Amino acid sequence: MEKRLVVAVLLSIGVLYAYSFFFPPPKQVAPNASPAQQLSQPAVSAAPGTAAAPAPSAPAPVAAVPQATAAKEVVVDTDLYQAVFSTQGAGLKRVVLKKYKETPGPQGKDVVLLDEANADRFAFLTESRELGIAPGALFNASADSVKLTDGKSGTLEFTTKTPQGIVFRKVFSFSGNQYRIGLTEEIQNAGAAKTDGVLHLVQHNRVVEHKKEGRYEVHGPSTLVGEKLTADKMENLLKEPKAYDRGVMWSAFADKYFMDAVISEKGSIASVRLSRPANDVLVRDIASPVVSVNPGQAAGVSYNLFIGPKDLDVLKVQGSRLEEVIDYGWFAALAKPLVKILKYLYQYTHNYGIAIIIITVVLKVLFFPLTQKSYKSMKEMQKLQPKMTELREKYKNDRDRMNREVMELYKTHKVNPMGGCLPMLVQIPVFFALYRALMYSIELRHAPFMLWITDLSAKDPYYVTPIIMGVTMFIQQKMTPTNMDPVQAKMMLALPVVFTFMFLNFPSGLVIYWLVNNVLTIAQQAYINKTTA
16 A cells, blocks of 8 residues: 555656656646563572572572462453463463454444463463473463553462472562563473573464455564564465574564563563464564583573554553554654654544644645745746747757756756745655654544544444545646646546556545645645736
């Protein structure tokens, strides 16, 4: 969808200016601190590439760990979400967000980000062949349920013992008003020999068949490695796995509006391996450095987990540049401030549609001098068209002489042939930044405007705004000065039809922006035409 828009815009500009300039006609025509609590253990230096182990003081007695006999659920309820854990694998099997709905309106059901019945596909399962930790092991839970409100904090601990005598603990920490979850994995060596092993945190993400509309327009993994963010294509992972083993800061899986992520804490992610063993699942194997533990001692690793909305402000609070998971494209530096302005205006308007209109008006005012200069330049070029036609006819067999004479004509009349194009090109980055800002802002999801437009992130159900947008684009084009012959002009008049069909399935928030921009442009052109007549 976006590629078609880019191509259409660039083609229209190219046809309107470049073609007219280099191949003119013979006739003149008129006119967007980890909450995971590091368990208190005395640390010592570890070998390179290993997790820190505790000081070799007198071995501490290892508490007896009762053997769990059956899997049970543990519900964690906060102001923002409800999470259901299972003692089988100490994994997360269900997550429901309370602040977001699957469909617009108060009757809509809460968004379900995770809902797994298959224990092999629970989230945040841990395995380690060296340490004997199986992903489906039964754990003992420290509580039957956890309820947190008003920003209160709490923890949930899962404990099991492996055949090698390793006591393994997973401690999740929560806050009532945050989507971030802390996770500390600890191994305690109850044997007589030193133990080394790698902890694999395994994520199974369900792959949803691509849809043209809704939150699955964007659907796949992202990995931040050092300074580089990589978004691997799902179809490529079907062919072969992809691995990252240096400087991994976080691994995420996201759709258009929601995501889950595992964030490194003090180098706790040594590598990430992405694979698709089946069409309907993506496996993210997140491996720790080697954990080395002396007898009677304990050591572990910690992570920050995030399961929630792709809200720019919320993600930025998490740190580790997690907000970069939102793909604002080449013009992210412009798109992010526009999102902030949009949210700021919403505080006063309480309507994102009105906020979009205000931004459109402000941008139009800011670019008015450039646009005015562009239109004046086009009108001057139009006045020179008869003389240019004469020169080209006179020197049609001598292109070099013709070009020199034409440039001399421009110089004599003080006309810049690119004056009508460059001011508009300057506005293109702002347009695409706003396009991306509106396209991927979760704030517009299910946000009503007025009348029949009840969701600014969805298409106009009756196609009224795209059709009006096409009409205004046609009027605007008729008012714009041009040097094209009748055949070329007719071809350009087909662009409003093309754009109308493109915009039929665009989010209504984007259509409103373009429609309002067209109306303002028509008024601006009328004013300029009147003052320069």
